[in-house]
Amino acid sequence: MTVAVDDIVAREARHVLQTYKRNPVTLVRGQGVRLFDADGREYIDLLSGIGVAAIGHAHPGLARAIADQAQTLIHTSNLFYHPLQGELAERLATLSGLPRAFFCNSGTEAVEACLKFARRFWFTQGAPRSEFIALDESFHGRTFGSLSVTSDPHYREPFEPLLPTVKFVKTNDPAALAAAVSSSTAAIIAESVLGEGGIKPLTPVFAAAIKDACAKTGALFIADEIQSGLGRTGWPFHFQALGLKPHLVSVGKALGGGVPIGAALISQEVADTIKYGDHGTTYGGNLLACRAALFVLGEIFDRGAAENVKKVGAVFKARLGAMAVKHKIVKEVRGSGLMWGVELNRDAAAVVPAGLAEGVIVNRTAETVVRLLPPLVITDAEADEGLSRLDAALDVVGART
Numbered sequence: 001m002t003v004a005v006d007d008i009v010a011r012e013a014r015h016v017l018q019t020y021k022r023n024p025v026t027l028v029r030g031q032g033v034r035l036f037d038a039d040g041r042e043y044i045d046l047l048s049g050i051g052v053a054a055i056g057h058a059h060p061g062l063a064r065a066i067a068d069q070a071q072t073l074i075h076t077s078n079l080f081y082h083p084l085q086g087e088l089a090e091r092l093a094t095l096s097g098l099p100r101a102f103f104c105n106s107g108t109e110a111v112e113a114c115l116k117f118a119r120r121f122w123f124t125q126g127a128p129r130s131e132f133i134a135l136d137e138s139f140h141g142r143t144f145g146s147l148s149v150t151s152d153p154h155y156r157e158p159f160e161p162l163l164p165t166v167k168f169v170k171t172n173d174p175a176a177l178a179a180a181v182s183s184s185t186a187a188i189i190a191e192s193v194l195g196e197g198g199i200k201p202l203t204p205v206f207a208a209a210i211k212d213a214c215a216k217t218g219a220l221f222i223a224d225e226i227q228s229g230l231g232r233t234g235w236p237f238h239f240q241a242l243g244l245k246p247h248l249v250s251v252g253k254a255l256g257g258g259v260p261i262g263a264a265l266i267s268q269e270v271a272d273t274i275k276y277g278d279h280g281t282t283y284g285g286n287l288l289a290c291r292a293a294l295f296v297l298g299e300i301f302d303r304g305a306a307e308n309v310k311k312v313g314a315v316f317k318a319r320l321g322a323m324a325v326k327h328k329i330v331k332e333v334r335g336s337g338l339m340w341g342v343e344l345n346r347d348a349a350a351v352v353p354a355g356l357a358e359g360v361i362v363n364r365t366a367e368t369v370v371r372l373l374p375p376l377v378i379t380d381a382e383a384d385e386g387l388s389r390l391d392a393a394l395d396v397v398g399a400r401t
Helices: 005-015 060-070 083-096 107-124 144-148 153-159 174-180 204-217 287-301 305-326 351-358 380-398
Strands: 027-031 034-037 042-045 100-104 131-135 166-169 185-191 220-224 248-251 262-266 330-336 339-344 363-365 369-372
Touching (some): 060 287, 083 100, 083 262, 083 287, 107 144, 107 185, 107 220, 107 262, 144 153, 166 174, 174 204, 185 204, 204 220, 305 330, 305 380, 351 380
Parallel strands (some): 131 166, 131 185, 185 220
Antiparallel strands (some): 027 034, 034 042, 248 262, 339 369
């Protein structure tokens, strides 16, 4: 494929809304855990499109499933039945323990649905509650509802006023949570592992505090599993590792393997309060997206990817632990499975271009954290190669001071 990179950049500069600060790389092809740019340079992808390409790039089975469905029927609207929504909802119910699903197009839309359904639940009880409790360092999306429960002022301030009934509490502080939740609280929302906040798992003690606060006040619990779900940490959903039983769960990113799809998973208790017309979507749950999601879930949970996470996750834990000892700039390593954060004692921005120069793709989040979300199908050898390239990038960044 011949690509005029300068033409691509110039055209975007003229016509694409400048909301993204792109890296100076034009990616044109993928294969498994590897990506290739317009100059033919190869990279090991330890980010998987921010957790999306869970089964790797250009997976031939996913490509066949998408092509077959595209030649059969892509979209009908939700005015009609089709055979795949129920099948996908049933699969997600089995994995999560929540019997109902509402399909949408992204994780952000899934959060919006969860917030609406939580308020609908209390409206139906005849005792409306509007308040939400969210966590410092949280990120749930950029639409008005999801942004309202996202803590970073950088995202929030240009668009205020947002929902006025949101309280933020310190992550993993049980006392702060207990003090904030009351009989006015519609729901607590939390990522099981904070992603944009720097790969910070909820502690078992804090998970117990969520459970206790919900039991005492009746507040619902919304688990945001957009990054940490679908096998990423070795569990179908990370709330299961914490012993939590949410009333609502938001899912996105990896679900379609690159085909846009999200889902709100819903307990029967909440589902019983939802009426026709309470929420809706034009594209959500279309045949193409559902077909892709069913294939992706099959690869993860039936054909070995979830088991691979546990095996290769141990490689990441060991190698990253060794890097923390080797590199003085590394402050802490956090994570599990194939979801890791390497916190530095300085801004981590320089690691991204240094990684690209070494042929590895990572990104920086929470200013000081290098985030790793590799495809769940990465092999031991590929993990070793990719982490060696990251090690070299850290050598370069560390040598600058």
